[in-house]
Amino acid sequence: MSNRPLSRKEREKLARQQEIVAAARELFLRQGYHETTLEEIAHHAEFGKGTIYNYFASKEDLFLAIFDQLIGEMEEIARRTLIEGEGPGRQRLTTYASTMIHYSCDNVKLIALVMHRIHQISREKVRPYLARFSSVMRNIWHAISIPVRMEQEQQGGCAYDPLKLAILFEGLVRTYNMSRFGPLQSMPEEEIEQAAKMITTIFFDGIGKPHKG
Amino acid sequence: MSNRPLSRKEREKLARQQEIVAAARELFLRQGYHETTLEEIAHHAEFGKGTIYNYFASKEDLFLAIFDQLIGEMEEIARRTLIEGEGPGRQRLTTYASTMIHYSCDNVKLIALVMHRIHQISREKVRPYLARFSSVMRNIWHAISIPVRMEQEQQGGCAYDPLKLAILFEGLVRTYNMSRFGPLQSMPEEEIEQAAKMITTIFFDGIGKPHKG
Amino acid sequence: MSNRPLSRKEREKLARQQEIVAAARELFLRQGYHETTLEEIAHHAEFGKGTIYNYFASKEDLFLAIFDQLIGEMEEIARRTLIEGEGPGRQRLTTYASTMIHYSCDNVKLIALVMHRIHQISREKVRPYLARFSSVMRNIWHAISIPVRMEQEQQGGCAYDPLKLAILFEGLVRTYNMSRFGPLQSMPEEEIEQAAKMITTIFFDGIGKPHKG
């Protein structure tokens, strides 16, 4: 975590790594892990096959870099919408929901792939990645639990552990797209907004209440 | 769909097919699709490698048979709990939720695998399977939407399309386990019950209401 | 070491293994280990590439099979000439010498290869082969030491340990050809005979004695 600015060389190296990760990510998404050859990745990243191995020790490591990237993106979404977001708690959750639905909509296939492949890698090797993932999830759950608790206090009754509710909410949002099948076209922006609002409303008020939104 | 009773030969053929599917399912679950060889499957099913090809034209077809089996199991769960279940609507949903959570808990890895692999197969070939899957899902959604509508009417307000709500509920339940990571041990029965009740309650009444359960 | 006669299947399997070993041996001899691809071996043995792997788990194992074959051949030579050979001890040694020179002349390159590669394989894996090799060598040394001792007793003086002398003699014979360089043509039969006789004579009587042969 040194803050020394990176040298030109280091910056270029990092940039090229990112290009490779991006190429791999796109192809894995389109074709799956085993269906994508390193040669294709190299070609798509406009590098020679051997060059990839100067940046990643194996195909598996390249995959883990993608996993890491995904984790970072989820973290970023949570930070932007939940932590640094604007408005009251309920509104932040709605923003989080719509952003997450949008994101997962673009990435369901990739997420399904990652969730699956992660189980095929040696425990030892995934450990640090899963650790980071868990940590990020805990932070997200915690951030969600705060407005949940506030709302509970406001409404009077308080039957369930706010953390459990937060986990439920997050899972609902993240896997929302997994109920949509067939060729996954991206949802129109408007539809996403509505879904997000619906989810939040139901979560807080249940299905029966008359809503003013 | 002929109802003519099967001959002994046909019954035996079917039984052997099921044995093979079962073997493949277990191994795919444990090791993943590409990580499982046909040789292993054959050995585990106590057949010769070539024999598998007398029952399934390819590894892909064997995979699709598993998908089909999964669909059947979901259908069966819905039938037992929603259609033929006992008690009022809300209770049926709770039963469906707990049964489904239990089921998905045992099968998350396999479901993740299927959700992923399904995208790697030629459109043409999966079509009938996806069609059946869609049909089953529609039925489930419909079955859920009935008590939802009733409850809405009872509570007075009715802001959302009951079908959309049903889809939401089903997705919530089916993917509940995808928020749990790391080594997936099966949940204790009791915890499942609680989760199911929590989900239903929240779904109908929101988080803030005081609950009598 | 069961003596049950092999079934037809087993015999055929063994025969094919030998064909593969023979093909590999010839190519390794001609081109070296790393310079010979498994594809070439397969082609030369008139098999498909994958077939080789039904008989040998790896290229390394195939190499070890050749080593094993070489050991067997040395053992056989010793048995034929030293143990079951005819005539008095000195004559047996001469026969052994000429046979061995002949043999090593045909196989120097291969022997050099084996002596070298054996060091590149994991200790664990070579152990049983080196054990067998040692055992064979000990037997050979012992067989040589018997006439050596007899001759010593006949000549009166006895300065050196017969076993050490046997080792010396055997090494002399086995590595005789390693003093010949360049393109290794096979020696004419007659020259081999002379060399063998010379070595034995010198070994027993030294260089200066007048010889009657």
Added chain:
Amino acid sequence: MSNRPLSRKEREKLARQQEIVAAARELFLRQGYHETTLEEIAHHAEFGKGTIYNYFASKEDLFLAIFDQLIGEMEEIARRTLIEGEGPGRQRLTTYASTMIHYSCDNVKLIALVMHRIHQISREKVRPYLARFSSVMRNIWHAISIPVRMEQEQQGGCAYDPLKLAILFEGLVRTYNMSRFGPLQSMPEEEIEQAAKMITTIFFDGIGKPHKG
């Protein structure tokens, strides 16, 4: 062969070449030719990978430089012990034997490697090296043959060509260590002395004579 003293630049170049050769030699010895990468050699010699190519046109050429070095060392041993050595002929041979056994003991693995690899290089390219090697060997054989002839004349009988006997003697000494297998530890000095004396004695007097040493 110009005797003009080398400029500083030339001397430095030569020194760096020697460093590289030394690094390669150590690694080839430890790991084998194909098992050693140029990257390792460069690293071990504390140079950049590309730099090696400023000194040697290819890995093969680097190998040949090692061969050349070995030849030089053998030549040097012969010069020191046989040509410039002290004492009567028989004693010189004993010294040569012990020195050579010592040397080959340290280098058997490397010698085995060289003897093997030399056959994998294009005839054209090795020719000059083999030529030099032959020349050195001829000189060594000649140097050995002189005391051999003297001894023969002394002992009266003279059955064999002194040159042939010299070749035999040299080979015996050089390959002495090739009868020792397994993990090659270096022999204790004393044991080497004994072996050298034994070989010379036997060579001159045969095994049976009573010896005064």
Added chain:
DNA sequence: GATGAATGAGGATTCATTCAT
């Protein structure tokens, strides 16, 4: 001269599928 990132030919190995028995 020194360097090391980029390259791609080359090779060991795997495995779904075929087919003769």
Added chain:
DNA sequence: CATGAATGAATCCTCATTCAT
């Protein structure tokens, strides 16, 4: 029908060599 030996296309990865800096 059942079998498993044979097959070779396909793939990951290595590494000697080049060349721009």
